Amino acid sequence: MFIETETTPNPSSLKFLPGRAVMPVGTREFASPEAAEASPLAQAIFDTGEVVNVFFGYDFVTVTAAPGSDWSALKPQVVTILLDHFISEAPLFTGPTGNGIAVPPETEDLVVEDREEDAETIASIKELLEARVRPAVASDGGDIAYRGFSEGVVYLTLQGACSGCPSSTATLKQGIENLLKHYVPEVTEVRAA
Numbered sequence: 132m133f134i135e136t137e138t139t140p141n142p143s144s145l146k147f148l149p150g151r152a153v154m155p156v157g158t159r160e161f162a163s164p165e166a167a168e169a170s171p172l173a174q175a176i177f178d179t180g181e182v183v184n185v186f187f188g189y190d191f192v193t194v195t196a197a198p199g200s201d202w203s204a205l206k207p208q209v210v211t212i213l214l215d216h217f218i219s220e221a222p223l224f225t226g227p228t229g230n231g232i233a234v235p236p237e238t239e240d241l242v243v244e245d246r247e248e249d250a251e252t253i254a255s256i257k258e259l260l261e262a263r264v265r266p267a268v269a270s271d272g273g274d275i276a277y278r279g280f281s282e283g284v285v286y287l288t289l290q291g292a293c294s295g296c297p298s299s300t301a302t303l304k305q306g307i308e309n310l311l312k313h314y315v316p317e318v319t320e321v322r323a324a
Contacts, residue, residue: 144292186291283319
């Protein structure tokens with residue numbers, strides 16, 4: 132087994148590609164060692180003591196190093212942890228279902244409640260996010276989550292390498308906002324949630 136790595140627009144994050152599915156459905160972000168207790172793999176990566184975020188995508192793991200960490204020393208540690216995990220076929224998550232974990236529906240994390248009269252607009256927004264934005268954000272080692280729509284404003288959360296990226300504001304404002312405004316005239320603004 133060979134683990135490839137790719138840089139991301141976030142200089143603190145590296146994307147690790149194990150050549151197989153990591154999260155066959157959904158994504159999962161661990162923003163603290165406490166949150167990582169749900170996953171032996173995420174916990175092992177946090178146990179290096181030099182990590183502030185671990186993100187599981189479909190076929191990648193993005194790791195964000197703590198400020199002042201040296202990737203030349205951390206990268207081999209993360210590669211070893213990933214190799215050990217995938218070669219041993221250990222479960223990705225702990226608990227009675229092992230690898231099965233329920234990915235919460237987006238409605239649980241809404242910043243604002245969606246209104247029924249906006250259903251068509253929201254469907255268009257979600258379709259664009261899924262078809263045009265998510266693949267681009269995933270290629271950078273992250274994901275995007277819809278968090279609501281109200282009075283022309285779309286609320287989104289960037290995850291993984293994208294959450295702490297210096298260019299995340301530009302991604303939201305210049306990239307995603309322009310795209311949504313172009314295709315969905317009801318959108319007037321995009322805000323980070």
